[in-house]
Amino acid sequence: MNIKSFFSILIAFLMVSLPSLAHECEMKKVSPEKMEGKLRSVLGNGKVITVSESPVEGLYEVVIEIRNKRIPVYVDCSMRYLISGEIIDLKEKRSLTREKAMELAKAMESKKAKELEKRLGKKRVEKLKEVLGERITAVNLVDVSKIPKTTVTFGNEKAKYTIYVVDDPECPFCAKFHDEMLKVLDKSKDVKFEIILFPLPFHKHAQTISQRILCEKDPDKQREILEESFEAVKDKNLTKLRKLGKKCDKGKEIIEKHFEFAQEYGIGGTPTLIFPKGVVVSGYMKADKILEIIDALK
Known part of the structure; x- marks a missing residue:
């Protein structure tokens, strides 16, 4: 669930009359775990980070983390009503909610920068900044052991460096990226790519194509099917895409595990690249840029 969808759901809970919110109740200290239990039906994959009193009497300020972003929402003291929207100080002409959101964003950026430096070391981070420029702010980290x-x-199974690619067989940008990936393999024998199939729900044939690939025992055949799919995407050959798909329960189960991994780390788009040391960079990338990132992480 993305943040936009999350807010859309929360708006449905905004139909609360003023008398309902005005009733008196004691503002007790509430743990994030308890609040998360109350919000579970609308929280999706989000989690509650903190619960505190809001600037408005009778409301809790609840900080929720979704896809590596933190946002403030409000819950009444009975923990029955959840409100998504801005608290505006009319006297000071300030949006207290917006200020809180900016504060949370800065704190998350600072936390991420520290984690990045801790994992990579200062020199590697500086090199990575040179390669990625402003894109460095979008870099995330994953636990490599959970990939x-x-x-x-x-590529060469014994290659020194592995890049994981969260990939959709019906994604046009994935098809385009695949060509760049092959260029990297032509230029370097030290790099290999491991494709994590992640069929997006709005691609009609991606799910069954992914299932078929994952149930195929022959690695050469797996690669062949994926490349046929990418060629069909480039040619906009929907008939070929439909024929490539085949349902397979084992493949479906594997894909569900892939989604669990992606959701845990806020990965929602394809292609997404996971470089050595768990460095995550989302989006299409040219072969030379990929090699530059590998060099920065050495």
Whole structure:
């Protein structure tokens, strides 16, 4: 669930009359775990980070983390009503909610920068900044030990460096990226790619194509099917895409695990690249840029 969808759901809970919010009740200290339990039906994959009194009497300020972003929402003291919207100080002409959101964003950026430096070291981070420029602010980290092993391999299996690609067989940008990936393999024998299949729900044939690939035992055949799919995407050949798909329960189960991994780390788009040391960079990337990132992480 993305933040936009999350807010859309929360707006449905905004139909609360003023008398309902005005009733008196004691503002007791509430743990994030208890509040998360109350919000579970609308929280999706989000989690409650903190619960405190808001600037408005009778409301809790609840900080929620979704896809590596933190946002403030408000819950009444009975923990029955949740409000998504801005608290505006009319006297000071300030949005207290917006100020809180900016404060949370800065804190998250600072936390991420510290984690990045801790994992990579200052020199590697500086090199990475040179390569990525402003894009460095979008870099995330994953626990390498949690990366799925059910992948499709391209390149030398004994290569020194592995790049994982969260990929959709019906994604146009993934098809375009695949060509760049092959260029990297032509230029370097030290790099291999492991494809984590992640069929997006709005791609009609991606799910069954992914299932078929994951149920195929022959690695060469797995690669062949994926590349046929990308060629069909480039040619806009929907008939070919439909024929490539095949339902398979085992493949479906594997894909569900891939989604769990992606959701845990806020990965929602394809292609997304996971470089050595768990460095995550989302979006299409040229071959030379990929090699520059590998060099920065050495």
